[in-house]
Amino acid sequence: MNETYVEYADNKFIQKNKITRKVPKIKEENGKKQLIGIEEEVVKDNNTSPDLVIERKPYFFLNPKIKLNHNNEIVLPEGCLSVPMESIFKEYNGNSNVKRPEVIEIEYINENLEKEIMKIDGSKDDYWKWFSRCAQHENDHLDGVLFVDRLEKEKGILKVLKIPEDEKILSMKSVEISDSELPLAVEFMQKHMLSTMYGFSGIGIGAMQVGAPIRAFIVDIPKSKITSTNEFIDFGDSSYLTSRLANGDSVIIEEIYFASIDNKLVQKSKIIKKSPRIKEVDGKKQLIGIGEEVINDNNISRDLIIERKPYFFLNPKIKMDLTSRIILSEGTPSVPMEIIDKKYNGSTNVKRACNIELEYLNEKLERKVMKIQGDRHDYWKWFSRCAQHEYDYLE
Structure with a gap:
């Protein structure tokens, strides 16, 4: 793996x-x-x-208070794992630009429970420009504000997208952490929020995004050990990446891709260097193309190839054989698992049917019936479990 x-x-x-x-x-x-x-x-x-x-150098902000200097505001593209970015791009014609101040001041408590004041001047360099932007974005989450609430179209029209029923926590305002709860909050940030952020290749995360309505967020803008000032490693944030390329900088990234082999989707990854092709028009740089050079393919050995075969279930109906129920442990990135483990003494066991039948439409819009015998093989046992787990979300 x-x-x-x-x-x-x-x-x-x-x-x-x-x-x-x-x-x-x-x-x-x-x-x-x-x-x-x-x-x-x-x-x-x-x-x-x-x-x-x-x-990586993560900064932990507990009970933050931000002062904004509106004298120097800039427009940058933003994105967020908490909202459907495809819908945003469609609604705003590919534009996710937000205007925010470059210079801010944050008064907060750090992970050592020390009170600090951080003055961030985003005009100093790109690292602090994105740090300032990310801190404001994450602080918004603590106030129930999403970046889509701040989007501007070319005509300056603001539009707020409707938040789905199951995402209403994102529109709630967080509560300040009491002194007695600060150590527990730090533990939660280090164990759950940090791993979630890194797992999704993020550069920031607010507690509201992982279901905890407390005033806490983390910012970590990645740097690399590459000596050239024009090259650094980026692991995922597309807005950050695009901005650097448009500035004329080369970027090294890890890219996950899929290849179709023997009628299966095979997940692979490679390290590539992206080099911008820049054209100057009226004294302004324009990104007109991107060149790619493969530095390292991580799947040279067959052992490193992960076979993927996704199944698509549209309008599924499920029948369960309750006589075949078994107990298995479950988990989900949608809830803070550390808290669940603590509440249930490390047990996340759930009893479900092992054998099920699914009636559904597949990706070719064909009607299918799939009978899953989970007691036949470990693959189908976990397939059955995962199908029921995901079906629960639909309910």
Whole structure:
């Protein structure tokens, strides 16, 4: 499996990536196999080259108060995992630009429970420009404001998209963290919010985005160990990436892609260098194209290829064989799992049917009936479980 992990060294968090093979330790008792442990074998560490190491320095803001200097406002594109970006681009003709101040001041409590004041001048360099922007974006989440509420069209018309019923927490205002709860909030940020942010290749995250209505957010703009001032590594934020390319800078990124092999979608990844082609018109730089150079393909060995075969279920109807119910552990990025584990003493076990039948339309709009015998094989056991888990969301 492809695993992102974070190391702490030289007062910095280093985000790395490795390919591991999980090997089960099985014990047979009374004719039944039991999983008693998991061993991990590193197949390939994708950070053997120092060029591929990303330095991370997360900043933790608890009970933040922001002062904005409106004298110097700039327009930058924004994005957010909490809203359907495809709909935003369609609504605003590909435009996600938001005007905000470059210079701000934040009064907050850090992860060591110390009171601090940070003055951020976004005009100083690109790192602080995006830090200022990200801090304002995340602070908005604490006040129930999404960046779509601040979008401007060419004519300056503001439009607020309707928030789905299940996303209403995003429109709520957070509550200040009491002194006695601050240590617990820090633990929650370090264990859950940080891993969620890195898992989605984000540069910032607000507590509201992971279902916790508390005044806390994290900002971490990635830097790299690449010596050239015009090259750095970016792992995901498209707005940040586009801005750098438009500025004439080369960028090194990890790119996930899919190849169709033997009628299966195969997930791969590669490290590529993107180089902008710039044309100057009336003294202004314009991005007219992007060149690509593959630095490292992480899937040279067949062992590193992950086969993917997505199934699409439209208008599904499900029948469950309740006589085949089994207990399995479950989890979801939609809820803070650390809190769930704590509340239920580490148990996230759910009893569901092992054998199910799905009637649905597939991606070709063909009517299908799929009978899933979860007791036949581990693949179908987890397929059955996942299908029921996702179906629950529809209800």
